């Protein structure tokens with residue numbers, strides 16, 4: 001017989017939950033009241049605006065989502081009980097009722113063990129159904145009891161059906177994940193994890209953790225999440241707001257570098273050259289080649305005076321600015337300032353007066369000075385530099401075949417009229433980085449990083465130069481032509497060669513039976529990565545061979561229909577060129593279906609092109625003709641590995657052609 005009565009205990013916990021909810025509502029009420037009086041109490045318009053922004057964010061942060069539990073755990077430490085939840089809740093006297101999961105004390109909720117109890121006598125996990133507290137589970141660490149991954153509540157959380165966008169995992173972060181989430185802000189880390197090991201979850205929770213611990217610093221510099229496509233970004237978009245973090249930017253690399261619209265596409269050969277790291281060298285050389293040794297003096301008439309600077313000091317100024325390693329445009333302004341400085345010295349010497357600011361401004365723009373600059377250190381725009389390189393790719397770094405591959409067949413008449421491809425915009429971004437420094441984020445999380453090209457990685461490096469990064473990926477899921485085969489090189493391009501590579505191996509998504517099938521592909525993928533071990537013993541795998549190719553679509557439709565009999569989301573994944581046809585079949589059969597971008601859709605079936613499904617997950621996945629998915633691209637087997645590892649509960653593989661080699 002336990003020392004306490006379960007019902008009484010449950011009732012007490014429910015009471016604490018409702019009292020905490022009420023306290024949170026009062027906190028929000030106070031924040032709202034302050035928000036609405038903000039402009040009256042603030043001294044001036046600027047302070048009012050700042051205060052208004054702060055309070056608006058605070059009000060948003062304090063929103064209570066009735067469908068998620070306000071707390072999910074409790075620690076008993078030396079006769080005191082601490083409830084651990086999504087955010088701090090205090091009573092009217094300021095006493096804590098719920099501790100934020102990121103608070104130092106909460107760490108023990110995730111890390112304490114029998115071996116290292118960290119002062120915790122009992123750890124309690126709560127079970128919830130639709131926001132209602134329905135059960136709890138105790139581990140008496142002081143009595144040597146520990147559940148680990150056999151916790152019923154953890155199992156239920158992992159096995160729950162998936163609907164809608166990704167959810168947070170604060171209630172069940174595992175120790176190996178927690179170590180990454182709570183790594184120091186100065187640490188850049190690279191997480192190599194098999195499918196479904198929680199890489200994305202870890203990255204997002206680390207962002208939330210760092211924002212909590214270093215709020216002021218990161219508010220100024222910002223936190224950025226980089227994902228592979230917009231479908232993925234909308235899938236993860238709800239996680240940070242649910243954790244109270246509403247000010248994190250999310251973008252694809254294309255969006256980061258998208259200063260002009262994409263108006264053309266590259267041939268595969270051209271794209272390969274443009275994504276190659278040697279393009280950085282090509283652009284750098286093309287830019288600095290523009291400097292010319294000054295050979296003429298500068299002569300400026302200024303009223304009745306004439307000033308002169310000889311070619312020799314001008315050469316020195318240019319050389320020094322070059323040696324300082326400044327970005328190009330900054331160097332140009334440095335040279336201008338030094339020239340004006342020399343003119344100023346002459347004027348002071350002759351007139352005995354310090355010149356005015358207006359005089360200095362005038363001198364910096366007089367024709368002899370700008371003429372000298374235009375010859376010795378000409379102004380250039382990033383677009384113009386790239387246009388120049390693509391019009392006539394310089395020899396030296398690239399071979400003739402590569403130069404031909406990227407040469408514009410028909411150069412545009414003006415730079416403005418240039419039709420840039422998405423790879424060109426990366427080059428423009430690289431060029432912009434040579435001209436001026438990008439402001440750096442405080443922390444950047446990069447997901448699916450195995451697919452970054454060197455030039456994409458450099459675009460991210462420019463935005464995280466003074467911050468740290470969390471790199472998430474799986475070499476086995478690399479599908480881009482330039483996908484990494486090992487992490488060191490990518491980390492070098494990302495500007496963090498020293499980042500530790502840490503593996504995650506416990507799989508929370510894919511059931512063991514499905515993982516066993518997908519793992520058969522691993523030896524053929526040409527990378528050396530640890531396999532995931534699935535925590536999930538449930539799950540089903542069905543392979544449906546179709547004898548008559550003309551029956552393939554109908555059999556696929558039948559599998560989707562059968563899947564709908566179960567709870568949860570259903571994805572039909574096919575080679576990209578089959579997607580429209582299959583959507584047509586579903587529509588004709590009256591089955592409502594959505595595209596992967598549309599996370600708000602009510603439709604239970606999503607039809608996803610194989611090239612878009614990375615990072616996503618569905619309860620039931622129907623894969624249509626794997627051989628076509630493999631044949632569609634050079635890294636088709638890697639793509640198939642991604643596709644097969646999207647299923648949370650059930651996977652059906654429907655095929656008329658023979659299954660690809662390793663699966664047959």
Ligand SMILES: Nc1ncnc2c1ncn2[C@@H]1O[C@H](COP(=O)(O)OP(=O)(O)OP(=O)(O)O)[C@@H](O)[C@H]1O
Nearest residue numbers: 169172173174195196197198199200201508509615
């Ligand atoms: N500690 C955990 N508790 C409960 N669920 C978890 C935990 N860790 C991960 N999950 C769940 O497992 C699933 C997979 O996680 P996530 O998408 O982060 O994996 P991933 O490693 O990024 O996968 P992929 O490589 O396929 O993109 C998600 O539904 C996530 O919520």
